[in-house]
Amino acid sequence: MLDMNRFPEQSQINELIRRIDSQGIEQLKNVHHEIFMQNAQCLSxxxxxxxxxxxxxxxxxxxxxxxxxxxxxxxxxxxxxxxxxxxxxxxxxxx
Incomplete structure (x- = not known):
């Protein structure tokens, strides 16, 4: 997933969330939307x-x-x- 060998530990995720800014949030929204559009079969x-x-x-x-x-x-x-x-x-x- 996301070119990672394993999923990050909870503490690593928490650290990322604490440091993320508004630009990072916008990037996460865009990634989520792109993955949804690629995989949501109900759209067609x-x-x-x-x-x-x-x-x-x-x-x-x-x-x-x-x-x-x-x-x-x-x-x-x-x-x-x-x-x-x-x-x-x-x-x-x-x-």
């Missing part, structure tokens, strides 16, 4: 496309978490965190 579907959207909360308690907001976290009151959203799409393959 001729029939119905089913989209499944999954949302979950991720608690982020700490002073280093930027943009974390108070929200609803099941069985956890008065917590800050992030709302994660994922969409899966699929449809009929009419070849």
């Amino acid at each position: 579907s001729q029939g119905f496309v089913v989209v499944d959207i999954d949302q979950s909360g991720l608690i982020a308690n700490g002073k280093t978490y930027e943009l974390a907001q108070k929200g609803y976290f099941s069985k956890k009151k008065n917590q800050k965190g992030y709302q994660l959203s994922t969409a899966f799409c699929g449809g009929e393959n009419k070849n």
Whole structure:
């Protein structure tokens, strides 16, 4: 993946996230979009496309978490965190 022999350790990922600037964020968005456009088979579907959207909360308690907001976290009151959203799409393959 990404021409790496192995996936980075959590501490390495955290260090990258702490150092990333707005230009780096824009580059990550572009890479994500490019990979999605290359691999999302539902974009060329001729029939119905089913989209499944999954949302979950991720608690982020700490002073280093930027943009974390108070929200609803099941069985956890008065917590800050992030709302994660994922969409899966699929449809009929009419070849």
